[in-house]
Amino acid sequence: MIKITFPDGNVKEFESGITAYQIAESISPRLAADVLSASVDGRIYDLDRPITEDASLKLHKWDDKEGKYTFWHSSSHLMAEALEAIFPGVKFGIGPAIENGFYYDVDLGERQLVEADLKKIEEKMIELARSGEKFTRIDVTKAEAMKKYTQKGDQYKCELIRDLEDGTITFYTNGGFTDLCRGPHLRNTSVIKAVKLLSIAGAYWRGDEHNKQLTRIYGITFPKKSMLDEYLVMLEEAKKRDHRKLGKEMELFTFSSKVGMGLPLWLPKGAALRDRLEQFLRKVQKQYGYLQVITPHIGNKELYITSGHWAKYGKDSFRPITTPQEGEEYLLKPMNCPHHCEIYKSKPRSYKDLPLRYAEFGTVYRYEQSGELHGLTRVRGFTQDDAHLFCRPDQLKDEFCKVIDIVLYIFRTLKFDKFTAQVSLRHQTDHSKYIGSEENWEKAERAIQEAAAEKGLPTVVEYDEAAFYGPKLDFMVKDAIGRSWQLGTIQVDYNLPERFELEYVGADDKKHRPVMIHRAPFGSMERFVAVLLEHTGGKLPLWLAPDQVMILPVSEKYNDFAKKVCELLNNYEIRASIDDRNETIGKKIRENELKRMPFLLVVGEKEETNGSVSVRKQGGENLGEMPVEEFAKYIKGEIDKELE
């Protein structure tokens, strides 16, 4: 008999060799039907794999990450089986489960896969899934494994096997398809009810561009047809929220191939929106003691040799520009920190001066590969909401807390309710690649974690994710339809103070080296606007909306009254304008609704007589007739509420 410990602490005895599936069955048939895989002592197991020793057991269903992972991983094998049936001789790379679904990298030789083939593969997958093939696991020796794939002529699998340790190699078979795989897998394919292959893409073998490019097929599967439908609706929704589409519709920004790819042009409404965001942040930063600075768009190459960026990024960057007479080399600034360091150095600093917080909406230029550019989220020229805090080591934690406060305030105001923070620390044992003293690193790593804990941030700690110059804290937000985006970042830096020989005179009258914090709560104005658009679907909060109020005269007879209303609202600094086109009121309402106008004011004979407006809120809610002044106060009140 063996003892099985359940997540709730319960312990039950079972015969040795029992499987997770049998245990689930013993609890309830319903559970047995739902369970997809299990964790045995923290390692994921197939349901039919015998358990022979005392262990802790956790059963995974569709709702668990592990359950989905198993489901999709098995789905990728199912797809592989279908591919082999349709395209005999296909060679396989790797086929893992990913966050949303799975993919398989395959080598189809000379054959070209097109989108139309996906349908065929889907159908084959459904057919195979229906037949309820079992997944069976066998242990094989390295030699056997090698032999099989050498015979099959699949050099990719051979390469994978070469790196594996003998005695740990397993094969999984479903139907006529056998794959090198660690597992775990579903018991059989019949639980896969809905299949959608989403796209085809190229992917280098092992992610190395010197290797052959394989065909990557992305897909997703579900245990219920209705779940697939929901997922497809979500994808449609995501398409509607695409910031590139919204940016065009709302006339916020555009691109021009003549200006250059990845170089956004902000249109008047977009520029105004961005300006409001900047003012918002400026105001908060002022309260937190930041000092606004301005630095030029270019910097002498020497500056970047000093900072080390030239050595590390120079060759992959925009080439330097040269002065015609002296031949001096200048770089378009790829970051603001070196400039800010020189501001720090502009005069001797005392410990009493610290912390010093320099903020700048600094526009930077970075060369990104052409294929990597994407709307406003990946561009070649962008403006960071940058600031550099120079402080004493003992001030680090406090400064960190304050930065977190700013980030949280921004998230709260802009209704990013779901977020997490990633703490990126050094490799747990190997510290050879990091600059800065052991003592300072420990202090900083502790400071970040304590600050995050004090502020109640939900955090995930990742080792070996720190930059060589310091640990960092990155913020991830979830948008309204559940997608994750990385926004702000806070980074500790020991490198630049060293390289720029930054100093302050301590209370002991000796020279000390300050610590630097880089931080950008938005990340960049471009990226933030993009995420905000996708989060809100274009329905921006009132205080940010490019237009807040549209006045709709019932007919041209009331244009003069509309003008008066508009002026009055403008005097209250409300962004109002008049739709005085010669159109029916119905059409004006429809079009302004489609433009997501927050408030529509209908004015006609009744309103002119009463000096009032009839208020319609975006979406159709009718707030009724009210005096113009009252509406002005109402809307100001709504804006104040948003900014509380």
Add this chain to the structure above:
RNA sequence: GCCGACGUAGCUCAGUUGGUCAGAGCAGCUGAUUUGUAAUCAGCAGGUCGUGGGUUCGACUCCCUCCAUCGGCUCCA
């Protein structure tokens, strides 16, 4: 940069095997209408069919080059 897809009017998109196929809706302009909470009517104007070459009696349609866009890969100070 690499692989694949795609590029027709300001926008969204039709255009069959190369031969009345240069089209529609919206937007724009002109006129009529003077409108009460999601599309009033009529007319007009808009495109070297991304670019450059080639095949052909004839190319939006077939082939090649380049450019841009989209989906990925790789990278991200």
